[in-house]
Amino acid sequence: MSLICTGTIGIDSVYTPHGQAERVLGGSCTYFAAAASFYGPVRIVAAAGDDLPEEHLASIRRFPQIDTTGLEIRKGSKTFAWGGKYHANMNSRETLFTHLGVLEEAPPPVPEAYRDSKYVFLANTHPAVQLGLLEQFPSRRLAVADTMDLWINIARADLDALLQRVDGLVLNYDEAELLTGKANTVAAARHILDMGPAFVVVKKGEHGCLFAHRSGLIGALPAYPAETVIDPTGAGDSFAGGMMGHIAASMPDAGSGEDTVPFDAIRRALAHGTVIASFNIESFSLDRLATLTPEELNERYEQFAAMVRI
Amino acid sequence: MSLICTGTIGIDSVYTPHGQAERVLGGSCTYFAAAASFYGPVRIVAAAGDDLPEEHLASIRRFPQIDTTGLEIRKGSKTFAWGGKYHANMNSRETLFTHLGVLEEAPPPVPEAYRDSKYVFLANTHPAVQLGLLEQFPSRRLAVADTMDLWINIARADLDALLQRVDGLVLNYDEAELLTGKANTVAAARHILDMGPAFVVVKKGEHGCLFAHRSGLIGALPAYPAETVIDPTGAGDSFAGGMMGHIAASMPDAGSGEDTVPFDAIRRALAHGTVIASFNIESFSLDRLATLTPEELNERYEQFAAMVRI
Numbered sequence: 287m288s289l290i291c292t293g294t295i296g297i298d299s300v301y302t303p304h305g306q307a308e309r310v311l312g313g314s315c316t317y318f319a320a321a322a323s324f325y326g327p328v329r330i331v332a333a334a335g336d337d338l339p340e341e342h343l344a345s346i347r348r349f350p351q352i353d354t355t356g357l358e359i360r361k362g363s364k365t366f367a368w369g370g371k372y373h374a375n376m377n378s379r380e381t382l383f384t385h386l387g388v389l390e391e392a393p394p395p396v397p398e399a400y401r402d403s404k405y406v407f408l409a410n411t412h413p414a415v416q417l418g419l420l421e422q423f424p425s426r427r428l429a430v431a432d433t434m435d436l437w438i439n440i441a442r443a444d445l446d447a448l449l450q451r452v453d454g455l456v457l458n459y460d461e462a463e464l465l466t467g468k469a470n471t472v473a474a475a476r477h478i479l480d481m482g483p484a485f486v487v488v489k490k491g492e493h494g495c496l497f498a499h500r501s502g503l504i505g506a507l508p509a510y511p512a513e514t515v516i517d518p519t520g521a522g523d524s525f526a527g528g529m530m531g532h533i534a535a536s537m538p539d540a541g542s543g544e545d546t547v548p549f550d551a552i553r554r555a556l557a558h559g560t561v562i563a564s565f566n567i568e569s570f571s572l573d574r575l576a577t578l579t580p581e582e583l584n585e586r587y588e589q590f591a592a593m594v595r596i
Numbered sequence: 597m598s599l600i601c602t603g604t605i606g607i608d609s610v611y612t613p614h615g616q617a618e619r620v621l622g623g624s625c626t627y628f629a630a631a632a633s634f635y636g637p638v639r640i641v642a643a644a645g646d647d648l649p650e651e652h653l654a655s656i657r658r659f660p661q662i663d664t665t666g667l668e669i670r671k672g673s674k675t676f677a678w679g680g681k682y683h684a685n686m687n688s689r690e691t692l693f694t695h696l697g698v699l700e701e702a703p704p705p706v707p708e709a710y711r712d713s714k715y716v717f718l719a720n721t722h723p724a725v726q727l728g729l730l731e732q733f734p735s736r737r738l739a740v741a742d743t744m745d746l747w748i749n750i751a752r753a754d755l756d757a758l759l760q761r762v763d764g765l766v767l768n769y770d771e772a773e774l775l776t777g778k779a780n781t782v783a784a785a786r787h788i789l790d791m792g793p794a795f796v797v798v799k800k801g802e803h804g805c806l807f808a809h810r811s812g813l814i815g816a817l818p819a820y821p822a823e824t825v826i827d828p829t830g831a832g833d834s835f836a837g838g839m840m841g842h843i844a845a846s847m848p849d850a851g852s853g854e855d856t857v858p859f860d861a862i863r864r865a866l867a868h869g870t871v872i873a874s875f876n877i878e879s880f881s882l883d884r885l886a887t888l889t890p891e892e893l894n895e896r897y898e899q900f901a902a903m904v905r906i
């Protein structure tokens with residue numbers, strides 16, 4: 287396997303009913319890679335400014351399976367910074383500030399050694415940038431993108447072009463409705479399949495996920511029933527990291543003749559994403575994933591599998 | 597088995613983005629019993645006024661397993677009538693009018709022949725009325741109640757007393773938070789167990805359900821991914837009907853030494869409730885359940901079970 291994630295490194299300031307954490311390590315690439323690294327090696331392509339604290343870099347490097355060759359520390363630039371506040375039920379949040387910093391500059395270069403990457407995850411950014419990055423992985427077997435309401439609203443043509451080129455799309459519940467105009471999530475997911483991808487995963491936070499597959503099958507999983515929710519930041523990215531990490535680790539070698547990931551393999555992968563995301567939200571930043579053991583992960587996975595089996 | 601439901605017969609006027617239905621048959625008892633009848637015989641205790649159209653009575657009697665001995669048609673009284681309008685996503689609704697009618701009068705009498713009922717479902721009404729009805733089933737093995745925000749707000753002492761007497765509680769997502777003051781659904785469900793019941797089922801509509809069990813186990817199921825949603829009215833009651841119908845039909849005989857329904861049996865029962873509710877919402881009133889065959893029900897159950905298995 288050779289899994290890669292393109293996305294952001296961020297400095298997050300998060301305020302929740304249970305506490306706060308200021309200028310901690312965040313970013314889509316960070317959460318994705320930390321989660322995916324439990325399944326195998328993962329490469330990252332991201333840029334940060336030279337204001338990124340040394341301890342944040344050390345936090346990423348503490349995950350031995352994360353290959354940081356593609357992490358560019360750009361001199362004179364500022365790291366992407368985000369501040370957010372969660373409401374009482376932890377399901378909704380408001381953005382307090384966004385300092386784009388390095389995200390307003392050229393995207394990070396893809397190292398030559400990464401061009402052979404087979405499994406590509408394009409974390410949320412402008413779809414034109416995602417398309418440009420995608421081109422740089424000519425050996426890819428599977429490409430999955432995340433997106434958000436902003437791009438649906440202001441870069442629809444680029445997003446439509448991207449959807450023609452990726453195998454999978456991951457997006458939030460309300461974004462699926464925004465993208466398709468369909469209030470019924472199943473109908474929205476089926477509609478997105480018509481726009482290009484072979485599968486689409488609709489994330490519903492504490493309510494789990496729903497997915498549609500080119501085979502015509504629809505799947506749904508509850509979230510892990512988490513009682514300890516300290517900070518939901520990164521839940522979606524760690525969910526995607528667990529999903530892609532499991533797919534990359536378990537797919538048969540290329541040449542098997544499969545034109546996309548089978549429905550059952552995606553469902554299992556989403557269950558892994560569900561479980562690792564449930565650990566991520568137990569702390570601010572990467573704190574919980576940094577101490578998570580494969581045994582704990584496996585135990586909760588088995589518990590979750592038993593929980594949903596009927 | 598001898599399953600009984602106490603609740604309402606209603607005349608509903610429903611307005612949805614997909615159409616409308618005026619003065620059709622509704623009510624908690626109606627939906628519960630129609631769903632439960634797919635699993636075995638079900639008794640009902642409910643009152644209607646003499647304005648209940650003959651065709652509505654015929655609609656109930658079309659389900660051969662519903663025993664209507666306890667359905668009282670009260671002369672000179674008006675049947676409970678409700679009008680509601682669903683919003684675009686079908687997840688929220690507003691009440692247009694409520695005419696209590698017979699619900700403002702004495703509760704319906706429980707026929708002597710029903711006193712040996714073993715499985716009792718107390719559909720939503722004032723908890724003092726539910727308590728009074730409960731007393732009339734001295735041979736009960738399992739009693740489950742539904743409730744709503746109104747009683748949590750205005751009849752809390754009666755509700756607390758009821759919770760000490762029932763084995764299970766079924767309520768909506770936001771009502772679980774209102775009852776416990778806990779925004780986290782898992783924490784709310786566990787808190788409700790401390791108030792008395794051996795299990796609690798939190799209904800989340802299109803997002804499925806979460807349940808907590810005295811054993812300490814927590815379960816969660818997604819909803820059936822329904823693309824055809826014509827009218828969600830009665831979804832919760834048909835869900836409860838499928839659940840209780842399956843429990844009543846599948847529990848070993850009394851004297852087995854079990855002090856409550858095991859976790860796995862509740863999970864399976866909730867899956868049945870999920871599936872039958874998914875048929876109910878495909879039409880206004882009982883129209884879809886009236887044509888549903890056991891083969892269709894079984895086929896979708898198997899499909900759902902395969903969908904959630906990982």
